[in-house]
Amino acid sequence: MTGYLLRRSVGAILVMWAVATLVFFMLRAVPGDPIAAMLFDVGDADAIAALKAKLGLDQPVYVQYVKWFLLVLQGDLGNSIYGSRIEVSRIVMEALPRTLSLASLAFVIAIVIAVPAGLISAIRKHSALDNMVTVFAFLGLAMPDFWLGIMLIIIFAANLHWLPAIGYAPLSQGFWPWFSHLILPAIAVGTPFAAIIARMIRSSMLEVLNSDYINVANAKGLKKLRVILVHAFPNALIPVVTVMGIAIALLMAGAVVVENVFAIKGLGRVLIEGILNRDYPVVQGAILVVSTIFVFANLAVDVLYTVIDPRIRYDS
Amino acid sequence: MTDFVHSTPGGDSAREDLQRPSALRQWMSYMRRDKKALFGLIVLGVLIFSAVFAHWLSPYDPNAMDFSMMLKPSLQHPLGTDDLGRDLLSRLLHGTQISLFVGISTVILGMSAGVTLGVVAGYFGKWVDTIIMRYVDLQWAFPNFIIAVYLVAVFGTGLANVIIAISLAYIDDFARVARGMVLTIKQEQYIAAAHTLGASDNRVMWRHILPNAMAPIIVQATVSVSYAILAEAGLSFLGLGVGSDTPTWGLILADSRSFISRAWWLGVFPGLFIMITVLSINFLGDALRDMLDVREVTDAH
Numbered sequence: 001m002t003g004y005l006l007r008r009s010v011g012a013i014l015v016m017w018a019v020a021t022l023v024f025f026m027l028r029a030v031p032g033d034p035i036a037a038m039l040f041d042v043g044d045a046d047a048i049a050a051l052k053a054k055l056g057l058d059q060p061v062y063v064q065y066v067k068w069f070l071l072v073l074q075g076d077l078g079n080s081i082y083g084s085r086i087e088v089s090r091i092v093m094e095a096l097p098r099t100l101s102l103a104s105l106a107f108v109i110a111i112v113i114a115v116p117a118g119l120i121s122a123i124r125k126h127s128a129l130d131n132m133v134t135v136f137a138f139l140g141l142a143m144p145d146f147w148l149g150i151m152l153i154i155i156f157a158a159n160l161h162w163l164p165a166i167g168y169a170p171l172s173q174g175f176w177p178w179f180s181h182l183i184l185p186a187i188a189v190g191t192p193f194a195a196i197i198a199r200m201i202r203s204s205m206l207e208v209l210n211s212d213y214i215n216v217a218n219a220k221g222l223k224k225l226r227v228i229l230v231h232a233f234p235n236a237l238i239p240v241v242t243v244m245g246i247a248i249a250l251l252m253a254g255a256v257v258v259e260n261v262f263a264i265k266g267l268g269r270v271l272i273e274g275i276l277n278r279d280y281p282v283v284q285g286a287i288l289v290v291s292t293i294f295v296f297a298n299l300a301v302d303v304l305y306t307v308i309d310p311r312i313r314y315d316s
Numbered sequence: 317m318t319d320f321v322h323s324t325p326g327g328d329s330a331r332e333d334l335q336r337p338s339a340l341r342q343w344m345s346y347m348r349r350d351k352k353a354l355f356g357l358i359v360l361g362v363l364i365f366s367a368v369f370a371h372w373l374s375p376y377d378p379n380a381m382d383f384s385m386m387l388k389p390s391l392q393h394p395l396g397t398d399d400l401g402r403d404l405l406s407r408l409l410h411g412t413q414i415s416l417f418v419g420i421s422t423v424i425l426g427m428s429a430g431v432t433l434g435v436v437a438g439y440f441g442k443w444v445d446t447i448i449m450r451y452v453d454l455q456w457a458f459p460n461f462i463i464a465v466y467l468v469a470v471f472g473t474g475l476a477n478v479i480i481a482i483s484l485a486y487i488d489d490f491a492r493v494a495r496g497m498v499l500t501i502k503q504e505q506y507i508a509a510a511h512t513l514g515a516s517d518n519r520v521m522w523r524h525i526l527p528n529a530m531a532p533i534i535v536q537a538t539v540s541v542s543y544a545i546l547a548e549a550g551l552s553f554l555g556l557g558v559g560s561d562t563p564t565w566g567l568i569l570a571d572s573r574s575f576i577s578r579a580w581w582l583g584v585f586p587g588l589f590i591m592i593t594v595l596s597i598n599f600l601g602d603a604l605r606d607m608l609d610v611r612e613v614t615d616a617h
Contacts, residue, residue, distance in 0.1 A: 018454055026470050142595035144546055146553050147569060147587030150576060154584075158577035253459035257550050261573075272554050275469040283469055287462075294457055 005303065012299045019291045020072060023284055024065055077285035082277060088285035091270055096289065098168050099266035102259065103251045105182050106190035114194040118201025122209065122236075123228060133198060140195030145254045149188035149261035156184060166263040185262045189254035193247055197240060204236040234308075241305050245298040252293060346607055356599030363593055367412040374406035378563050389581055396581040398572065404581065407563040408589050414564045415593065418479055419545040423537050425483035426544075430490025431526070431533060437491065438498030439521050448491070455488040464547050468556045475558045482547050486540055493536045497529035504528075531608040538601035542594040549590050565590050 049058075059067075071078070077088035121130035157165035163184055169177035208214065209232055217227045256268030263269070267286050274282035347354050366373055375393075381400040389396045395404040437448035455463065460482075467481035501507065502525065510524050551557045552566025560567065565586045572582035 015454060015457060022454075023466075026466075138595060138598065139591070142542070142591045142598060144549055144553075144566075144587060144590050144594075146550065147583075147590065150569065150573065150583045151587065154576050154580055249457075249459040249462075253461040256462065256465065257554065260554055271465070272556070275465070276555055283466075287466055290462060291458065294459075298457060 004306070008299055008302055012295045015295050016292060019295075020069065020288060021065075023287055023291075024068060025061075027280055027284065028061060028064075072288070077288065078281035080282050081279050088281050091282060092267065092285050092289050095265055095267045095270045095286075097170070098264050099252075099255050099259065099268065101168075101171070101178070102182055102185055102189060102255050102264065102266060103248075105179075105186040106193065106251055106254070107248075109183075109186050110190035110194035110197060113190075114197035115201060117194075118198040119205060119228070119233070121198070122202045122205035125206065130202075133202070137195040137199050140191045143191065145188045145192060146257045146261050148191055149185060149258050152184040152188060153261070168262075168264040168266075181262075181264075185255075185258045185264060188258045188261070189251060192254065193251055196243070196247060196250070200240050200243060201236060204239045205232060208232045208236045238305075238308060241301065241308055244304070245301040248297040248301070249294055252290060256290075343607070346603070350603050350606070352599040353603030356596035356603070359592060359596035360600065363412055363596075364416065366409050367416050370409040370413055374403070374409045376403035376406045378402065378407040378410040379561070388579075395585050396579065398568075398579075398582055399575055404568075404585060407568055408565065408586060410563050411565045411568060411586070411589070412593075414475075414558055414562060415545050415548060415590070418475075418482065418548040418558075419541045419597075422479050422482040422486065422544045422548075423540045425479065426486030426540065427490050427533065427537050429483070430487040431494040433487065434491035434494025434496075435498050435521055435526060435529070438495035439502065439517070439525065445495075449495070452488045452491045452495075455485075456492065460485040460489070460543065461547050461550060464551060465554070465556060468551060473556055473559060475562075478548060478551055478556075478558055482544050482551075485547070486544070489536060489540060490533065493532050494529060497532060498525055501525050501528050535601060535605045535608060538597060538604055542597040542601070545590065545594055545597070 068078075075089055077092065079085040079087055080091060117133045117136075121127075121133040124130055153165045156163045163180050165184075167181055169181050171178045209228075214227060214232055217231045218224075222231075255266065256271060259266045259268040260272055267290055270282060271286040271290070274280070274286060347357065379402065381402055384393070384397050387393050387397040393403050393405065395408065397403055398407070433448050433452065437445040437452075463485040464478075464481045467484055468477060471477040471481060498521075507520060507524055510520050515524070548557065548564070549566035549569070552564045553570045554566075555570065557566055558564050569583065569586040572579070572586070576583040
């Protein structure tokens with residue numbers, strides 16, 4: 001197990017390095033040189049040359065790369081090129097808890113909806129409830145999350161006035177302000193995720209419920225609920241956990257868009273504003289942090305997988 | 317839904333073999349049984365028709381502004397008008413063109429590139445496989461949408477750039493499916509036979525292996541069209557799309573944000589267009605998966 005963990009961690013770090021390198025070179029290899037274009041807005045030729053020298057852009061690309069990379073390793077992501085030129089690491093660290101709050105709440109909501117829905121529709125196959133779950137799952141997958149967000153604002157904020165339409169309140173201001181700002185975006189982000197999980201739980205439960213050991217458990221006269229929850233459900237979870245990595249990616253991608261609907265200044269909002277302002281240090285920084293979350297979420301899922309399924313041993 | 321079988325029932329005489337229903341007939345009988353697939357097919361047909369004939373079907377010029385601003389849906393304006401007096405139905409019909417065009421063209425491009433990489437990696441194995449798959453795995457770790465957002469950030473907005481960005485984001489999905497199939501098919505006897513008969517690598521890859529690997533690739537392509545449509549709408553919504561003078565579903569939705577509390581139709585209808593399109597393509601994808609007997613492809617991003 002330790003060997004496996006070590007190998008996977010080294011792999012994750014290599015992936016991070018590859019991503020950082022790709023991000024760095026892609027922004028510089030593109031025709032039209034976005035960095036020059038961005039500096040163009042600033043002033044005349046002398047000013048551009050001066051600024052290029054100041055930012056180290058007059059040096060060869062590989063020198064820039066090494067310098068940049070060494071700084072990134074120290075947590076220095078450069079400065080925003082706008083306004084008071086705030087450090088990118090500060091912008092990103094302020095945004096990170098918002099995105100994580102949103103993604104985690106979306107995750108919790110999705111699981112709370114999807115697990116019972118999937119279980120019920122597997123146990124009562126082809127019942128009205130099962131059909132309803134199926135319809136909702138199809139709709140949930142087809143609905144753009146940002147549109148769902150807008151619909152929720154129209155209903156719960158603009159018309160019913162139950163919840164704030166936009167913005168974010170940190171948890172330090174109390175649970176309700178935090179929760180009331182996040183619940184609508186979290187539903188918008190969590191819905192497609194819930195649809196996928198519910199469908200997966202349904203199909204894997206159906207498979208497990210057909211297996212011999214479940215027949216034996218039933219034949220022994222165990223209570224039905226016990227068979228379902230204790231015998232069948234844990235095994236039905238295994239295929240669900242395997243797609244968890246993809247699912248987390250989906251949650252993060254959803255958060256990036258939905259933050260823009262609800263004006264929550266999380267990583268997604270920072271990223272998109274950075275792109276629209278052509279603030280490349282910010283774009284780079286946001287992408288790096290988002291990537292780090294994916295890579296380590298995937299790592300965590302792989303580890304969880306070995307814990308949940310003792311048949312799997314990675315020590316070969 | 318899954319009880320459809322390709323084999324002929326009972327008997328082994330040549331006569332019965334002759335009576336085996338044609339592919340078209342099998343397909344039609346399948347469609348009759350699977351209501352979801354039929355729904356998908358009809359809706360998609362209507363959408364393609366309205367995309368092609370949007371210019372003639374639209375009651376108004378999609379960009380014509382006048383003083384009939386923020387009108388509720390009515391007989392004159394079936395889906396209402398926006399803040400500049402533009403007819404929403406006309407704009408959404410024109411948006412269908414962009415959505416379907418982006419959806420289909422990105423998948424054709426992404427599929428061509430991804431399948432080529434996957435087939436080459438699976439066929440040659442060894443270091444070729446290692447190099448290609450290292451890259452594919454790297455891309456696989458990231459959601460397609462985030463990749464597309466980043467690529468648009470690098471290339472800039474506009475129709476061509478959006479298409480390139482989304483198709484590049486899908487390469488890994490197709491490469492993995494194609495490679496998986498090639499690894500299985502490579503072991504078949506008829507491939508060994510083809511090699512023995514002196515067929516070149518190229519011929520074996522594209523004439524012998526690829527046609528037999530198509531079923532899961534087709535299913536993947538169908539699913540990807542709906543994700544690509546969602547991705548384009550998302551990019552447009554974020555202001556990273558085709559451009560501000562082209563009415564796309566995502567952009568119409570983004571423009572409507574400031575008015576949704578006063579004009580619900582501006583928020584509701586563009587999303588309904590996206591949802592129904594994606595839904596009908598997903599239904600077709602599920603039907604194809606059943607018909608071609610493809611095991612569930614794990615694709616969720």
